[in-house]
Amino acid sequence: MKLYELAAADGRRFSPYCWRIRMALALKAMSATPVPVEFLQIPQICGGTGKSVPTLELDDGEVIVDSFAIALRLDEMNPVRPLFTSSAARSHCRVIEGWANTAVAAEVRNMIIMDIWKAQSPENQAYFRASREKRFGRRLEDIQAGREGRGATFNTVTLAPLAHALGHAHWLGGNEPDYADCLMFGSLVWGPILSDFPILNDGPVKDWFARCCGLLKDEPGVAAIRL
Numbered sequence: 539m540k541l542y543e544l545a546a547a548d549g550r551r552f553s554p555y556c557w558r559i560r561m562a563l564a565l566k567a568m569s570a571t572p573v574p575v576e577f578l579q580i581p582q583i584c585g586g587t588g589k590s591v592p593t594l595e596l597d598d599g600e601v602i603v604d605s606f607a608i609a610l611r612l613d614e615m616n617p618v619r620p621l622f623t624s625s626a627a628r629s630h631c632r633v634i635e636g637w638a639n640t641a642v643a644a645e646v647r648n649m650i651i652m653d654i655w656k657a658q659s660p661e662n663q664a665y666f667r668a669s670r671e672k673r674f675g676r677r678l679e680d681i682q683a684g685r686e687g688r689g690a691t692f693n694t695v696t697l698a699p700l701a702h703a704l705g706h707a708h709w710l711g712g713n714e715p716d717y718a719d720c721l722m723f724g725s726l727v728w729g730p731i732l733s734d735f736p737i738l739n740d741g742p743v744k745d746w747f748a749r750c751c752g753l754l755k756d757e758p759g760v761a762a763i764r765l
């Protein structure tokens with residue numbers, strides 16, 4: 539099977555949603571052939587079926603778009619080392635997904651949005667700037683401005699629920715990592731992949747993030763992460 543993933547001009551893979559699936563595959567000891575695509579190539583994935591990344595294309599031609607749908611499908615295909623151990627776990631992961639998307643990944647994006655832009659090829663820079671400035675109603679420079687001040691609040695307020703959970707268990711999945719860990723890891727990892735701006739203070743979240751990096755040390759880009 540093939541995993542279409544977002545790549546920067548130099549090949550670095552940085553999408554939070556794609557990293558969720560990269561980690562999910564690693565937890566399940568499954569593999570997919572990576573197909574790196576840049577922003578402007580996304581509309582052509584699988585003849586236009588894959589409208590966003592990650593997109594998973596199975597060997598029989600089935601195409602699955604959306605990271606959560608892909609995670610559910612991976613468990614159907616291979617129930618060993620489940621990403622979701624129960625229907626309650628699936629439901630709780632939806633809560634974490636909503637929070638991860640709207641608060642965590644969004645705040646990381648706002649702190650590194652110029653770094654995201656810089657990492658693209660010229661034509662993808664133009665697309666990224668135009669689409670994001672239209673979506674957010676502000677220049678990229680203005681979105682990122684003041685990140686030094688926001689970094690502290692991000693750690694003490696936004697990430698407080700994560701630090702709370704990690705005070706009670708080694709992983710968000712409890713004794714073993716599960717899809718909850720993938721959701722949060724993906725939402726954070728694009729910071730250190732694309733930017734020198736430090737997004738994590740010392741503490742339980744940073745320790746857990748380092749444990750996730752340890753699990754994924756063979757994935758391209760992870761060994762280079764400096765926290």
Ligand SMILES: N[C@@H](CCC(=O)N[C@@H](CS)C(=O)NCC(=O)O)C(=O)O
Nearest residue numbers: 544553554555590591592604605606
């Ligand atoms: N809900 C989707 C969101 C995926 C998503 O938004 N991916 C971004 C890349 S990080 C994308 O494909 N963007 C297309 C674009 O900006 O043109 C998921 O979880 O897979």
